Amino acid sequence: MSFRIDFTDEHIAYAHALAKHIRQVSCELALKEESVIAGGSYDHHQDFVGVLGEIALSRFLKTPFVPNICTFKRPDVLGNQSRATDAFRGGCMPLRPGDNPDHPYVLTTLDLEMRRGFVKGWIWGYEAMIDDNWYEGEAMARRLTPGKPAWLIEQHQLHGLDTLP
Numbered sequence: 001m002s003f004r005i006d007f008t009d010e011h012i013a014y015a016h017a018l019a020k021h022i023r024q025v026s027c028e029l030a031l032k033e034e035s036v037i038a039g040g041s042y043d044h045h046q047d048f049v050g051v052l053g054e055i056a057l058s059r060f061l062k063t064p065f066v067p068n069i070c071t072f073k074r075p076d077v078l079g080n081q082s083r084a085t086d087a088f089r090g091g092c093m094p095l096r097p098g099d100n101p102d103h104p105y106v107l108t109t110l111d112l113e114m115r116r117g118f119v120k121g122w123i124w125g126y127e128a129m130i131d132d133n134w135y136e137g138e139a140m141a142r143r144l145t146p147g148k149p150a151w152l153i154e155q156h157q158l159h160g161l162d163t164l165p
Contacts, residue, residue, distance in 0.1 A: 001160065001161070002109075002118040003060050003161060004117075004118055005055075005059050005060065005108075005116060005117045005119065006116045007052065007055075007116060007117065008115075011055055012052075014051075014055075015051040015052045018051050019051050022067075023044070023047055025069055049110055050082070053082045053083065053084020054068065054082045054084075056082075056108045057076065057080065057106055057119060060119045060161070063078055065077075073099065073100060077106075079103075080104050080105070080106050080122070080164070081099070081100075081104065081105045082106055083105050083106065083107050083108070084107075084108040085107070085108075086109070086110055086112065087109040087111045087118075091107070091109040091120070092144065092153060092155070093105060093123075093152070093155075093158075094151070094152055094153075095125060095150060095151045096148065097149070099125055100125055101125035101126040101129055102125060102126065103124075104122050104123070104124055104125075105122060105124075105128065105153075106119065106122040106164065107122070107155065107158060108120065109155075119161060120155050120158055121155065121159055121160060121161055122163075123158050127157075128151050128157075129151050133151040135150060135151070136150075140152075
């Protein structure tokens with residue numbers, strides 16, 4: 001069972017502004033030169049979706065949203081890693097090499113046309129990082145978009161939100 005989050009105009013505007021700020025600071029610190037999904041060119045949409053996912057997870061956990069700027073690979077919200085994706089992409093959750101296997105990862109799918117998100121479930125990194133979930137090359141392009149290899153987790157593989165640590 002998923003948890004629905006409706007976004008206001010303020011949430012959308014804030015997420016766009018914060019995504020731009022994160023990109024600016026990341027570039028100034030030479031931390032993030034390319035998008036892992038966009039195949040090497042910057043994709044503002046990816047950062048925007050990430051921020052909205054963190055806002056949704058914060059609202060689900062009933063905790064104030066605190067932006068994470070240049071804290072790559074650290075937990076996003078109350079010890080949890082947030083992963084968000086556009087619902088139209090099938091709603092699978094990517095984990096990438098370098099992600100911490102000991103963290104819980106929470107998936108939120110976003111329907112931006114309807115201005116809402118759905119917190120879907122969670123999985124431990126070590127449960128997700130198995131050979132059966134590994135995609136690269138053409139297989140990756142068919143499942144998500146062209147980009148760097150990743151473990152892709154289907155929603156049916158997620159634990160229910162009532163068991164989130």
